[in-house]
Amino acid sequence: MRFELTILGSNSAIPANHRFPSAQVLNVMDRLYLIDCGEGTQMRMTEYQVRRNRIHQIFISHLHGDHVYGLVGLLTTMNLNGRKEKMQLFSPAGLREFLESQFFYSQVVLAYELEFHVVDDQRHQLLFEDGVVEVYSIPLEHRIPSTGFLFREKQRQRNIQPTAITEYGLSIPQIEAVKRGEAVTVADGRIIANASITLPPYRSRSYAYCSDTCYLPQLQHLLRGVDLLYHETTFLHDMVDQAVKTKHSTALQAATLARDAGVGQLLMGHYSSRYKELSPLLEEARSDFPNSVLGREGGQYSDAPEREAL
Amino acid sequence: MRFELTILGSNSAIPANHRFPSAQVLNVMDRLYLIDCGEGTQMRMTEYQVRRNRIHQIFISHLHGDHVYGLVGLLTTMNLNGRKEKMQLFSPAGLREFLESQFFYSQVVLAYELEFHVVDDQRHQLLFEDGVVEVYSIPLEHRIPSTGFLFREKQRQRNIQPTAITEYGLSIPQIEAVKRGEAVTVADGRIIANASITLPPYRSRSYAYCSDTCYLPQLQHLLRGVDLLYHETTFLHDMVDQAVKTKHSTALQAATLARDAGVGQLLMGHYSSRYKELSPLLEEARSDFPNSVLGREGGQYSDAPEREAL
Numbered sequence: 001m002r003f004e005l006t007i008l009g010s011n012s013a014i015p016a017n018h019r020f021p022s023a024q025v026l027n028v029m030d031r032l033y034l035i036d037c038g039e040g041t042q043m044r045m046t047e048y049q050v051r052r053n054r055i056h057q058i059f060i061s062h063l064h065g066d067h068v069y070g071l072v073g074l075l076t077t078m079n080l081n082g083r084k085e086k087m088q089l090f091s092p093a094g095l096r097e098f099l100e101s102q103f104f105y106s107q108v109v110l111a112y113e114l115e116f117h118v119v120d121d122q123r124h125q126l127l128f129e130d131g132v133v134e135v136y137s138i139p140l141e142h143r144i145p146s147t148g149f150l151f152r153e154k155q156r157q158r159n160i161q162p163t164a165i166t167e168y169g170l171s172i173p174q175i176e177a178v179k180r181g182e183a184v185t186v187a188d189g190r191i192i193a194n195a196s197i198t199l200p201p202y203r204s205r206s207y208a209y210c211s212d213t214c215y216l217p218q219l220q221h222l223l224r225g226v227d228l229l230y231h232e233t234t235f236l237h238d239m240v241d242q243a244v245k246t247k248h249s250t251a252l253q254a255a256t257l258a259r260d261a262g263v264g265q266l267l268m269g270h271y272s273s274r275y276k277e278l279s280p281l282l283e284e285a286r287s288d289f290p291n292s293v294l295g296r297e298g299g300q301y302s303d304a305p306e307r308e309a310l
Numbered sequence: 311m312r313f314e315l316t317i318l319g320s321n322s323a324i325p326a327n328h329r330f331p332s333a334q335v336l337n338v339m340d341r342l343y344l345i346d347c348g349e350g351t352q353m354r355m356t357e358y359q360v361r362r363n364r365i366h367q368i369f370i371s372h373l374h375g376d377h378v379y380g381l382v383g384l385l386t387t388m389n390l391n392g393r394k395e396k397m398q399l400f401s402p403a404g405l406r407e408f409l410e411s412q413f414f415y416s417q418v419v420l421a422y423e424l425e426f427h428v429v430d431d432q433r434h435q436l437l438f439e440d441g442v443v444e445v446y447s448i449p450l451e452h453r454i455p456s457t458g459f460l461f462r463e464k465q466r467q468r469n470i471q472p473t474a475i476t477e478y479g480l481s482i483p484q485i486e487a488v489k490r491g492e493a494v495t496v497a498d499g500r501i502i503a504n505a506s507i508t509l510p511p512y513r514s515r516s517y518a519y520c521s522d523t524c525y526l527p528q529l530q531h532l533l534r535g536v537d538l539l540y541h542e543t544t545f546l547h548d549m550v551d552q553a554v555k556t557k558h559s560t561a562l563q564a565a566t567l568a569r570d571a572g573v574g575q576l577l578m579g580h581y582s583s584r585y586k587e588l589s590p591l592l593e594e595a596r597s598d599f600p601n602s603v604l605g606r607e608g609g610q611y612s613d614a615p616e617r618e619a620l
Contacts (some may be wrong), residue, residue: 013386013387013390015352015353039349039350039353039380039383040349040353042325046325063417064416064417065382065383065412065418069382069386069416072379073379076379077324080323094415101412102375102408102412105404105407106408107373107374107453107454143417
């Protein structure tokens with residue numbers, strides 16, 4: 001029952017120090033969601049064995065090149081590999097035009113459908129849901145319209161005790177009903193209370209992606225209790241003036257937000273290429289929020305262990 | 311006195327088998343010329359320590375993504391790195407619009423000038439010259455307008471014998487005149503014949519880039535005697551029907567052209583991702599033109615040794 005994030009690119013604008021532009025894949029029970037798509041994302045996917053045919057939704061935070069220049073190549077490769085399934089894309093306005101002009105000049109005609117969803121970067125709202133997650137926008141503030149994404153696993157089903165199935169001779173429809181929390185009437189007419197044959201569902205997990213953005217303390221309400229928070233940490237706090245000017249965040253600011261929102265873990269990234277070594281960024285974040293970790297290419301992160309809600 | 315080609319990407323459309331989309335750098339006496347720019351070219355440049363501030367001309371064969379999707383990222387990174395020098399771009403029509411639409415949606419404003427030169431893909435003509443090379447177009451035939459590029463080193467100066475400088479007390483202007491092939495009148499009035507104090511210039515070298523294209527036997531005249539010929543070898547000849555249909559070439563066809571043109575060496579590339587192992591392509595080419603080599607990422611090639619023209 002996976003809920004796992006893989007970092008494909010951890011750097012900010014300039015690829016450097018063996019770090020690449022922003023891209024991540026969230027795996028929720030083997031459904032993959034791509035978040036941002038900097039140049040070279042398709043190569044990173046190959047390197048980390050990301051199964052791209054399991055991706056049906058791509059979430060783009062904003063149209064700066066280090067978050068989107070890999071998208072046209074990825075979509076084209078998917079086409080050459082015979083993709084037929086629709087791809088849904090969520091982003092601030094302009095992504096359709098941005099992609100279509102590239103396809104036009106390269107004379108690419110996709111054999112599958114792109115379904116564009118324009119995200120209002122000023123609002124927090126439900127963007128998408130499927131059988132396993134709901135995805136909400138997070139209003140960010142950057143030099144161009146930018147949105148974050150909040151992934152919330154859906155309420156999961158109760159866990160039926162395997163012995164109950166044989167003991168009461170439950171049918172498949174009965175098992176499904178029990179998983180939904182219903183009582184069940186067995187062959188001899190007895191009504192079996194749901195709680196007597198089930199365990200509570202595993203808790204639902206959550207992941208928030210906040211990049212690129214300046215420090216927005218008001219996000220603490222929206223991010224309250226999120227299991228894993230990715231927040232950009234472009235600079236050390238001694239460059240806070242530069243962060244304010246370019247509408248980025250410092251490691252300390254991200255940690256402060258993580259602490260104030262009471263998240264499980266802070267995942268750092270979008271490092272300025274000026275930092276060859278990242279440990280000073282990590283130390284700075286941990287000074288305010290100890291459960292901070294550095295996102296690194298190929299790293300897999302989950303601060304959402306499957307715990308029963310007791 | 312370098313004349314050396316570095317392969318940054320050797321594969322065709324889909325990055326696979328640790329091979330990347332097309333890109334090459336030609337180094338002529340430390341001036342660098344970039345030829346094609348598939349996705350990830352800037353990362354390959356970092357990997358192979360290509361000094362990108364020495365690039366002032368970029369040559370794009372055609373606008374298919376595997377030859378151009380890395381360009382916007384490279385130009386943006388150059389901008390972030392503070393580039394101020396003009397960049398000249400040579401390509402079939404559409405490159406300006408292709409790039410400008412991407413800059414528009416990403417809100418990138420370059421601090422340096424892009425100078426676009428539209429290449430007529432139907433003609434062989436001089437596109438560019440500087441102090442060391444002349445670059446000509448090579449008309450190719452592909453599914454969209456596509457041009458090759460022929461780099462010819464300029465006629466080099468005669469080599470003055472160092473002993474002559476002291477023996478005759480030559481001034482700097484006199485040395486320059488001698489290098490240009492002139493006679494010189496020395497202090498005591500004697501006229502010194504040029505041939506008596508110089509050696510012939512090193513021979514000029516040449517490189518031709520032909521990708522993407524179907525097999526064009528008529529190119530043999532244009533490519534006559536070229537030192538190093540890069541010609542696409544997308545398929546083995548058992549797939550010649552597919553090559554004809556997609557307007558690509560087979561290894562055998564490239565070798566036949568290399569042989570008929572009497573080039574020094576054939577450099578292969580633009581391999582279909584279906585070929586995990588490339589040795590069958592090499593064997594096929596060598597069956598018709600023994601001096602064929604496989605282009606590989608990071609490989610450096612020069613079949614133009616500095617020989618004196620005796």
